[in-house]
Amino acid sequence: MPAPPPWWSDFAAHLADHRHPIYASDVVATTARLILATTTGDPHTLLAQARTNAPELVGALTDFFHTHRCLDPPPDLADRRAAARRAHRIEATPAPLRPQVEGFADFLLLQHEQAQQLGLHPNQLKTIEIRLDTIRDLALHLHTEGHTSWASVTTADLESFLALAPARRASRLAGMRQFFAYAHRSKAILHNPTEPITAVQQRGFHGPTLTPARQRTLYRRWATNQNIHPHEAFIGLAALLHAATTTELRRLTDVDIDPHRRSVRFPGRSVHLLLDGATWMALQRCQEHRHRLGSDNSHVLVTRLTRTHHGPAGAAHIRDSLAPVGLLPSILRSTRLLALTDELDAKILTISLGMSYAGVAHYRPDPTLTTPM
Secondary structure, X not given: OOOOOOXXXXXXXXXXXXXXXXXXXXXXXXXXXXHHHHOOOOHHHHHHHHHXXXXXXXXXXXXXXXXXXXOXXXXXXXXXXXXXXXXXXXXXXXXXXXXXXXXXXXXXXXXXHHHHHOOXXXXXXXXXHHHHHHHHHHHHHHHXXXXXXXXXXXXXXXXXXXXXXXXXXXXXXXXXXXXXXXXXXXXXXXXXXXXXXXXXXXOOOOOOOOOHHHXXXXXXXXXXXXXXXXXXXXXXXXXXXXXXXXXXXXXXXXXXXXXXXOEEOOOOOOOOEEOOHHHHHHHHHXXXXXHHHOOOOOEOOOXXXXXXOOOOOOHHXXXXXXXXXXXXXXXXXXXXXXXXXXXXXXHHHHHHXXXXXXXXXXXXXXXXXXXXX
């Protein structure tokens, strides 16, 4: 190249550190040809050309440009995917009933954003999708019954829909109540047909948990066995002793660790948590494992796939790491939460674990906790 772009040497060094030599040499050669063809080394232009003419370069170029801040921060991929899933659910709704469903989706998103701005616990995007699933299925059922307007829906129509899946009655009724309350406030319907409908819902947590003997066996495995993978030990101990969620474990980075106090602040929590000796040792083993991979990814849990970029490991990796003991991380977390809610005050748990009062009440043996005024 007569005039290599200013980032060219750094790009070659980045490939040499993070990619296989054969792959790196192919990427260098293909990128050089693309620069010569486009007569520009501008990152934005080069990426746009690569998507059309050399898609095999997009991953390597994007990772390098974002790492060296040659591009603007990427948009939140999770948010974009969630928006696409919501749009797919709305499009699957019959056209005559679709406008109110679109407005309902916007209303749920507005509630989500306002709760975030106020520092409250907003509904997760997954919860919004579950609500839209319910209303989409309801709309399909009503359309086959001849309804072309929400105003003509009666309580009997809703009961016939709920009877299709009795096990999901409570969950579906919650979404329907929220939708028809919105439709009534927006004057799309004159009355709320869900008011007479009830659903008996079992209170409290009734999922699987571990016996004390099983917990002690797992603790000894993860605290004393240095031959198991460090990710299994850290994930298991963090979930069993500190009620860490899959998302918290995936997103934990070096920034969240205080080596002087031997503490971590899991993403989403507001306080630093002092780690016990076994969990701290497992955390250090994860960092040593990352160093052996030769990765500059700042996440604690780095895999062979994520060592070449700066993104977190997938949720499947958290689940698969515990495959040797045949458990899901959620079972370990639930076991710990049941013990904590029985021993500690609810306010302490909401602050230290970043949970809502309703979430804490769900794990109480006798869920009589009320939201404070």
